[in-house]
Amino acid sequence: MVGRPWLHGRLRNAGFRLTLPRQAILNVFARNPKHLSAEEIFLSVHRNYPGIGLATVYRTLDLLTQMGLVFKFDFGDGRSRYELASEVIKEHHHHMVCTRCGQIIDYSDFMKKEIKFIKELEVELSKKHKFKINSHQIHFYGSCNRCQ
Amino acid sequence: MVGRPWLHGRLRNAGFRLTLPRQAILNVFARNPKHLSAEEIFLSVHRNYPGIGLATVYRTLDLLTQMGLVFKFDFGDGRSRYELASEVIKEHHHHMVCTRCGQIIDYSDFMKKEIKFIKELEVELSKKHKFKINSHQIHFYGSCNRCQ
DNA sequence: CAATTGGTTGATAATGATTTTCATTTTTAT
DNA sequence: ATAAAAATGAAAATCATTATCAACCAATTG
Incomplete structure (x- = not known):
């Protein structure tokens, strides 16, 4: 999947942790390289990790966006959409x-x-x-x- | 302000009317050529026409956008922003x-x-x-x- | 000119995405 | 271990936007 050690380091340097929910969310991107909405990500994560909540998805997306690992877009359909930053995979x-x-x-x-x-x-x-x-x-x- | 006869005709042709609220909203654009949010437009209109409601502002913006007289943008601050179409004034x-x-x-x-x-x-x-x-x-x- | 029709409106309720709160759990540093 | 810092899930709260609905108004018809 996505290069973990790299990510781990980047998060750590900024004072954050690469927790299971965060990995799970990153894996969704790796498996499904589209322009996903928060809810779509939540549903996808939820299949494998039913315990992970929607709020965490939002928080994680916000974190990843701020770190520049994920880009946030608005295509005019009333919800934000996210994709891995080009440097990471695409x-x-x-x-x-x-x-x-x-x-x-x-x-x-x-x-x-x-x-x-x-x-x-x-x-x-x-x-x-x-x-x-x-x-x-x-x-x-x-x-x-x-x-x- | 904005060329009224022209607008009047365009709306009429599409089966709409150039009502007072709609004129008021267009005048806000003419006076304040920025990237206004619905609420900003509402507040501005409200000074001169306290009777005009927020819902009407949204409806009018939607109408103008669909007619191509106004462009709708999202700059990532959690609300849509609108500006007059370039053909109209800018x-x-x-x-x-x-x-x-x-x-x-x-x-x-x-x-x-x-x-x-x-x-x-x-x-x-x-x-x-x-x-x-x-x-x-x-x-x-x-x-x-x-x-x- | 009155009646009818259909677009328009304001107020309010409803919706839906996103954020915040808060008590609890997990992780890291001491 | 143990205290301190982060992170989490669940639920409540927020905020922009949309839908509802009764009242209005303009234009057309007879």
Whole structure:
């Protein structure tokens, strides 16, 4: 699964522990690399560890997000969605959101070009606005294959 | 304020009316061209029209969003934020969000370049994924001038 | 012009996601 | 071990948003 020793160290350095619930939640991401909502994660974890509560899922997601291990997104469907940070497991990608059926498509087809462009833009923006950029989100909205 | 006859016509064509509450809400946007939350809009409207309720604000925002007159955003602060569509009053821009103080900076400094890039990307993505793209959002997250 | 129709509204209740509380349990440092 | 610090589950609380519903209002019809 996800590289544990690494994670363990990162959490410890920040004064946190890699507990069973937290591992279980990370494993859900590893098994199911999608854009999961808190409830979906809770349900998935609950199958193997019925004892783990929803509040813990929220707390853990918040923790992982703050540590940068997980990204938090809002695709407009009324709940937050989370995915493992690209550095942890997935390649850098952006999103296309179907506003009809809600499907979210990850794409990384033209990433090299995009990243290059974004990087340059970030430099210019940072300079002009004295704004330190840490991350970005690029979302396209429209209708998918099946919904047109 | 915002071009009324135009709006009136657009709403009518879709079977809606340009009522006083709706005008009041549009005027808030015209006076205060920011990224307003429903509650902020409600409070602003409430000063001049104490009779207008929060539910109406939500309904109107929903209507305007569906008609494409207003864009709905989520910058991660737990509430939706709205702004007039670029065609109505503002120039096309993207956003930088300060994750410390929540400030949202509009920028349109390098828009020509960005739009060109996005347009090309959209063509390629549409073709490859058979996905009809209607709109996009580009957000940068980091720390602003004062928060570094 | 009165009657009818259908969009619109305000107030309130309901919903649903997320957060907080708090007593208890687990882990770590002493 | 034992005290101190973190973490947890369950339940209550919060907060943004949506649905309900009776009252309104505007436009159309006869």
